[in-house]
Amino acid sequence: MPKGVIAMSQMQPSGAKTGADTGANPSPRSFQEVILRLQAYWASKGCAILQPYDMEVGAGTFHPATTLRSLGSKPWAAAYVQPSRRPTDGRYGENPNRLQHYYQYQVIIKPSPPDLQGLYLGSLRAIGLDPALHDIRFVEDDWESPTLGAWGLGWEVWCDGMEVSQFTYFQQVCGHDCRPVSGELTYGLERLAMYVLGIDHVMTMPFNDPASPIALTYADIFRQTEEEYSRHNFDAADTAQLLRHFEDAEAECDRLLAFPADDPKSGKRIIMAHPAYDQTIKASHLFNLLDARGVISVTERQAYIGRVRALARKCADAFRLTEAGADAAPDAGATVADA
């Protein structure tokens, strides 16, 4: 059993305690401090702190640590920052809070612990949002990802009328019912940090401590790239090539999954679920780029989304045949409790 799992079962009482605790934390001074505090908080609650997935994705949910690991019955707890790309949201760095590249903070815990709401509220306290001073609300918002064939019920969390997180109990991912159910938390980091730091335009946000010898703002790091990618996404990306790459990724995904499970070289049973899933991620991002280039009509859109969903489904089917994606033996739950 991974250590994180045991920690998760131990953390519930402490999570409940934080629900009553109204102690405030000093406000963070920079974007990175918000991130570091979330990392430290979720690490203290027993999550494995993973690193971003090394591919272009539209949201933290695409990280295999969420999509694939929410399948099957093996317990799982992870948290990570995920750079996310939304080509259509590019505004050349001019819009105060719209970016084609931004950061999401993602927490995924399976099975969802009974006090996930309390744990979540603890994370807000950790970054200086004290419920004794703010109005925190759970407002119905059911989440659905047609590209992943995934949906869940939950809320968007409001802090003083602003959406600061998405809180979802996964019911289905890649067309598979989630048993047990994973709890997923997604924080839009820029927006959240801007609120905590009292910043009106994302580009003026201090990235590191403003008192640092070399103080860097969000603009110092990202204004130029926002301009470059906005131009690229809207006007320059080669659509014919993108279309070709989409087809390639689709074909490659199928090809990888068609290999027999038994690897003659190592003599092991190796299903290439993750490499195939990488191709799904690629196809999804290529679709987003094509969409930003405006070359996909309304009716075609549905068809493309359906094609990506079909790939995701096949990868999930394959992953479920692997050790990480399998259902644990019925007595495994007892083992956790005994430990």
Add this chain to the structure above:
Amino acid sequence: MPDLLIELFSEEIPARMQARAREDLKKLVTDGLVQAGLTYAHAGAFSTPRRLTLAIEGLTAESRAVREERKGPSTSAPAAALEGFLRSTGLTLDQLERRADKKGEVWFAVIERPGRRAPDIIAEVLEGVIRTFPWPKSMRWGNGSLRWVRPLHAILCLLSDDAGHEVVPLTVDGITAGNVTRGHRFLSPGVFSVTSFEDYAAKLKRAHVILDAAEREAAIWAEAQTLAFAAGLEVVEDRALLAEVAGLVEWPVPLMGRIADAFLNLPPEVLQTSMREHQKFFSAKNPKTGRIEGFVTVANTITADHGETILKGNQKVLTARLSDAKFFWENDLRVAKAGMADWAEGLKSVTFHNKLGSQSDRITRIAALAAEIAPLVGADPDQAKRAASLAKLDLRSAMVGEFPELQGTMGRYYALAAGEPEAVANAARDHYSPLGPSDDVPTEPVSVAVALADKIDTLTGFWAIDEKPTGSKDPFALRRAALGVIRLVLGNGVHGNMQMLIEQSYLLHMLNHLQMIEPVNSMHSSRDPQYESETLLVWKQEPVRRMLNWDGFLDRNSDEIEWAIFDCIGAEREHDADDARKVKDAYKQFEEFRARVDALDHFVSVSMFMGQEEKSLIVDYEQSEDLSIIWKRAAKSLVNDLLAFLHDRLKVYLKDQGIRHDVIDACLAPLPHAATSAAGPNNDDLTLLVKRATALQATLITEDGANLVAGFKRANNILTQAEEKDGVEYSYGADPKFAENPEERALFKALDQAEAAIAPAMQAEDFARAMQAMATLRAPIDAFFTATQINAENPILRRNRLNLLHRIRAICLSVADLTKLDG
């Protein structure tokens, strides 16, 4: 008598589901208890974001014992009958008794159901309710299998009376019922135990939870008004928002803020919609200027700084949102002032329905139809056409993209910005109306023309692709569209031949579908075996199918036709080639099919040669000899079908207005015998139809009216029998010189007078006056029947009297088919 308190404590329940959930909980639990033999005095259900609560007063402590005797099968009956009886009674054979019966010995079951204690019944009922609760959407969580709207954390189930209280023992999926609950998530986080409903409600209030949604609503509304008043503003009432907000908070704390000056020039609808949809704010307007200048947000908590931080945060979010709205508004105005051409172009790529073309196609059709309708409603055709071409362009605007509910409202602003006259701009706002049965009906002529054209186009379009409403399914809101047509026509007294309008609308759809019909041409000339079968079978798809199948021809013969098509092109098909008769039959049907395709093809190719400009005009196909007979027939079948649907909706509508169903039927029925009326009442003109129905109903209330109907029916029955017997129609004018008695002569005179009065009344569409004149016939008809024998010995007299009855019939049928009336 004990009281029962149930609380189901969960994570936040969506606000929109709470009211229904309260009702469901109350109904399901009380129904279950009553069914199990308990009674109760009163039940009340409550909800907050985190709990569903049911309080039942005066519950009986146990159910009464029941003894039931049931007679079973004969002891000599087959084993299966006995088994069935045992199953239904839940007993075993040794528990049955043998008793003598009239027919011999039979099995008897004596079932004793002892009384049960209330807690046992409650536990059973509540578990069942929790496990099967009808949430619109439910979920699983953690490792569990239980479904609830969000994770269910605790069950409180408590019976209490003067002597004390007890927890009802109950465990559902690992959640054991108790007597504890929690207060407000942040203000009173601890748990506490309760002893009764009063104790529960009081302790909750101390723990910052107002249990009753109505009480929360009242508190929010009162405080919001106070805050606004203090700021010199007044809150804009919004009941739906109030109910929603009350479902989002346990301890409401309204806070008032001002909208920054930079946004005050946005249209009030934009401010209100943005604040309501995105942030669930109430709008506060300045009573002097009518402008929206402030907002009220409702927090769920009390803070040390009296909500200052919360208000500041909300204000900030509002500023960001309104900046977006302002950006949309200013950009949209730029496009509008340039004539909205960008939007018109953009709508070409927005699909309305994949079988009915783009929004742009739709607008072109509606504009052409609106120009046709314009003269009927007193609008200028060019202006109606212009208004229809602009009315939906705002669908492409950024503002409507963000707030779809502002469609039309924005269209009006943008049309005005484009320099269009009020009448055209108002049509953009009003042409969607009426949406509901109590919605206002547009009255400005241009708006009426566009609104009618919009709805008729929708109805005809979905009829043409066979997407009619069935049962409770009406995904395209076609019933609403039909009611809209009816209310627009009646509300404005529009005279128009509905059949013609539908036909014209259908023709516009067909012209619009040329590209879809094109494959018919290729199919027609195709002899290439490689030709894809999908293309060959295009005739099976709408709208082509409907045109070929107006008389059910394809329904009957499509197998044969398909076989023949494939046989023709030499494709490999499995068939019984030996069956010569079958082959011959298939080719016979194929021949007819080809004739129809030719005709359709011809119609299409004529249309194809028209220029784009001409296509938007309506072809006067009635006068064109060349156009296909098939088309006319297909249109007829569709028009009749759609007219029947409109008539059904009209019946529902008029019934609601208090008009008898048989009166409506009498006015809807075609009038085969009506010869006297120059106006020729027809059921296509809904306004006339309703005028007739109203006049008829008013007349039927009078004694003369009711008796006239009886007299007419008598005359009609005798005449119809005689006509059937003699095989002739007695429509040759009766001659007064054969009148024998004073009553008969009086009837002649009365008929002359009535006809003289009725004809001009009918001309003037004054059906009330026509009916009054008709009702004066009652006395002469009654007297005539009393004094005269119709089937006289003398054939000349008999014939003359039958001809006289025919005059009665003709007059009485001039307004409505009185044979359809009850009684």
